[in-house]
Amino acid sequence: MSGFKRDWNGNAKKRDGPKPPAKKVVQNQFTPMFETLRDELDQHHDRRERIIKASRDITALSKKIIFALQRIRKIDEELPKNIQAEIDTRLADISKLLATIAPEIQGINRYRYARSLMCLEELVEALTFLHYLKTQTLITPEQLTPIMEDLVRKGITPSEDVAMTDASEPAAAAPEQPLEKETPKVSLTQDDYLYGVFDLTGEMMRFATTSTALTGTMAGGGAGGDEQPRTIVEDMHELGSFFEMLPVGQGNRFQWEKKLEVTRQSVQKVERLGYDRTIRGSERPKGWIPDLSGGDQAEEE
Amino acid sequence: MPPMIDPSLFDQIKSKIEEDTTVRKELEQIVDELHQHVSFTQGLLSKIHSTPRSKYATLLPQVEEGIKSQVATVGKLSAFASQYPYYKYNHKWTRPLQDSLSTCLLFTWLSTHTLLTPLQLATYYSVPLNLTAQDDAFHITTEEYLLALVSIIDDLSRLAMNSVTLGDTALAVEISAFIRDLHAGFQVLNLKNDILRKRVDSIKYAVKKVEDVVYDLSLRGLIPAAGAEDEKKGE
Structure with missing residues (x-):
């Protein structure tokens, strides 16, 4: 407590009534x-x-x-x-x-x-x-x-x-x-699943790129041949269409659009790989790795 | 060789997304309705700043009507929202619900000078208060109650000033005591750096505003005798 109050003229101000008891510890009806x-x-x-x-x-x-x-x-x-x-x-x-x-x-x-x-x-x-x-x-x-x-x-x-x-x-x-x-x-939740799968497309793209570069074949089922068994290019296309066809959820439209865009890019990277393999796959020296910098940082959190 | 994507998966996910969209639209309608009732009641309540207490008898029953409409809409909301995970959609109504709760808290304080506890408030709205983790249903959360309380403090601090203008210095003194007690109450909480903390931080300005009003009154000997015990001490 700091002394006493003063009035306009600087004189000590009289309190009416006795001084209230020292401040209570904060305890009241609401405590x-x-x-x-x-x-x-x-x-x-x-x-x-x-x-x-x-x-x-x-x-x-x-x-x-x-x-x-x-x-x-x-x-x-x-x-x-x-x-x-x-x-x-x-x-x-x-x-x-x-x-x-x-x-x-x-x-x-x-x-x-x-x-x-x-x-x-x-x-x-x-x-x-x-x-x-x-x-x-x-x-x-x-x-x-x-x-x-x-x-x-x-x-x-x-x-x-x-x-x-x-x-x-x-x-x-x-x-x-x-x-x-x-x-x-x-x-x-459904979102955990869907957004996990969105990110899967990025991983598939990376996998397709490295495996194609290092093994000289497009990853796919069975013997790993070019034509008969399904390849990862087709899988990516299917996933891409899957997401394109789904209605956009109302809750997180922005995030959805962003992820969808990244997925589109991944799909296109893989289809480019498929094209390269088809057109000049055998010419490519073993062990040559395409430059991956630039496109795939978007998925990283 | 199995297909890449299970053929039934697409329809399954699509229908879930569509259901979610429908739920959101329905919720938005109910929340809009609540919002309208809340705005109306808030508007009515804003008249307290220009209405002397002697005229409360005609104003407050109107406010109560507004609150009753809100309660009815919250009932609708509660019935609908309880079908879905509470926290999935909670963000859609939490603001208007807080506003609604604060009109109700303010109304009861003005009429009876009492503060509704969370349980009394939930009872007034006929919705549950605390749920165990197993019941996932509509309820009033602790945060919502506290945020509603912060906003009536703001309103009351304004009223303290205006009541003096209207010549009702006793009301200003009563408000001062109430706000000081609530302020002490809020200091009991351990707050994190979130919205609640931000709002609670603003209480001190309301306290200061009201203390200033009471100080002005006491300086001029305008504090009515009955409430004089509580005279403001300089700190």
């Missing part, structure tokens, strides 16, 4: 209510923080899987052993991370934290790419569901119990726990 609200907000912020952390790691691991897959040169059910081994360890790490956040993103919280879960898009990209390199087909959402469930299940280890008794929400979590124990699922 309990605000304390409850604070706890709710804290819970939300803490949960969000945990999700973001895990999400960042999952994104990094997914990218590593994609890089590993880019070292493959042909489409084949059987991946090279060293690459398969690397992917397995990365997926195991992803499993653990997914299992820790799975209980946090059940029900209403799935969309609440959707923006903090961009990692799922990246993971879809890795999984679709893996699937493509093995089977030369586009994985469907239905095929992805069991894979995701499997990942989460594998990530749950006995030590997970300790992780779940996180101090932040003892009361709220208690009734839900039995349920979650049985089926903690990390569901993919």
